[in-house]
Amino acid sequence: MSTEQTSLAIQIESANLKSTYNDHALKFIKHRIILAWIVRECIAEFSDYDIEFIMNHCFANEPLLKTIAVDQDTLDADSMINGSNTVDISAKEGSVIFDIVFDLILPNKVAGEAINEAVDEAINEAVDEAINEAVDEAINKATGDAVNEAVGDTSDEVDIEPVHFTVNIEIQKDENPGYPLVCRAIYYLARLISRQKGTAFVKDHYEKLHKVYSIWICTDTAKKRRNTIIDYSMDRHTLYGPEIKDDLNCDKMSAIFISLLQEENKSDNKIIRLLSVIFSKDIDPIIKKQLIEEEFGIPMTKEMEKEMNKMVDTWSE
Incomplete structure (x- = not known):
C-alpha cells in the first residue's frame, strides 16, 4: 500500500516539474470568469444567465487542475467528494488525468x-x-x-433541490493523437459518471446521478472543422411504438468540441472568438489584453497577464 502511495506521489511531482504551454494555458483558463464564459456559451442549462451570476452563484467549488489524486478503490467515500479531484487513479483501471474538473449547480433560488x-x-x-x-x-x-x-404550494418561495453538474475542460493541441478524440472524451465522461457512486449517490439511487460535460478546446484543427462547436450527447430514439416525450433522464453526458480559428478573422460565435484570441500565437499579448478587456469585458489581472505571456514563451512546446 505504501509503495502505491509513493508511486502516486512521484507521478504527481514529476508532472509538475516541467512547466509547459498546456500548464500555463490551464492556469489562464481556470479563472472563473473565463470558465463562466465557456459554461454559458456551451452548456444549455446556463445559457440564460449572465456571466456575473454564473461566477457568483453557480460554482459549487474551486476549479482544480492536475493536482489531487483519488484512489477509486478506497473505502473512504469522504475522500472522493464531487469535483475535489482532478486525477482519477484506480489500481484496477490505471490512471486518467483531467485537465480541469469542477462542479456547477443551478441553485434553489434559480429553480x-x-x-x-x-x-x-x-x-x-x-x-x-x-x-x-x-x-x-x-x-x-x-x-x-x-x-x-x-406547484401544489401557495408559498412565495418554492424549495427545489439544486441541479448538479460536473464539468471537465480539456485543452487539445494535437487533433490526431493516434485515436479518435471523441472516443477519449466518451471515456472521460464514463469516468466522471462512475466516480459519482459513493458521493453523488449510494446503493441503487441512480436517479441522483449528476449530468457530466467534457468540453474540449481544440486549438489546432483541420480547416473544415475550424470555427465549429460540436456536441456529442446521449439521446433517445424510439425504435418501435409511439414516441414518449416525458423521459428526460437519458441526457446525462455530453462531449463538446470547440474548434478554434487559426486566422485573425472574427468568428460570429462569442466563445470561439474569445478562445481564438486567447490561444492565438499571432496576436501580440498587448493586443490580446485589449481585445479581452474591451470586447468581452474581462478584466485582466496581473496573474492572468503573467500566464498569457508564459503561453507565448512556451508556444512551441
Whole structure:
C-alpha cells in the first residue's frame, strides 16, 4: 500500500516539474470568469444567465487542475467528494488525468424563481378568464386551482433541490493523437459518471446521478472543422411504438468540441472568438489584453497577464 502511495506521489511531482504551454494555458483558463464564459456559451442549462451570476452563484467549488489524486478503490467515500479531484487513479483501471474538473449547480433560488414565474403567469391567465366571465367566485377558484396545479404550494418561495453538474475542460493541441478524440472524451465522461457512486449517490439511487460535460478546446484543427462547436450527447430514439416525450433522464453526458480559428478573422460565435484570441500565437499579448478587456469585458489581472505571456514563451512546446 505504501509503495502505491509513493508511486502516486512521484507521478504527481514529476508532472509538475516541467512547466509547459498546456500548464500555463490551464492556469489562464481556470479563472472563473473565463470558465463562466465557456459554461454559458456551451452548456444549455446556463445559457440564460449572465456571466456575473454564473461566477457568483453557480460554482459549487474551486476549479482544480492536475493536482489531487483519488484512489477509486478506497473505502473512504469522504475522500472522493464531487469535483475535489482532478486525477482519477484506480489500481484496477490505471490512471486518467483531467485537465480541469469542477462542479456547477443551478441553485434553489434559480429553480424557485422559474417556477414562481410560471405560477404568476398561470394565476394571471386564470384571473383573466374569470374576469371575462364576470364571476367573482370563479376568480377565486381559478386562481387557487392555477397555483395548486403549478406547484401544489401557495408559498412565495418554492424549495427545489439544486441541479448538479460536473464539468471537465480539456485543452487539445494535437487533433490526431493516434485515436479518435471523441472516443477519449466518451471515456472521460464514463469516468466522471462512475466516480459519482459513493458521493453523488449510494446503493441503487441512480436517479441522483449528476449530468457530466467534457468540453474540449481544440486549438489546432483541420480547416473544415475550424470555427465549429460540436456536441456529442446521449439521446433517445424510439425504435418501435409511439414516441414518449416525458423521459428526460437519458441526457446525462455530453462531449463538446470547440474548434478554434487559426486566422485573425472574427468568428460570429462569442466563445470561439474569445478562445481564438486567447490561444492565438499571432496576436501580440498587448493586443490580446485589449481585445479581452474591451470586447468581452474581462478584466485582466496581473496573474492572468503573467500566464498569457508564459503561453507565448512556451508556444512551441
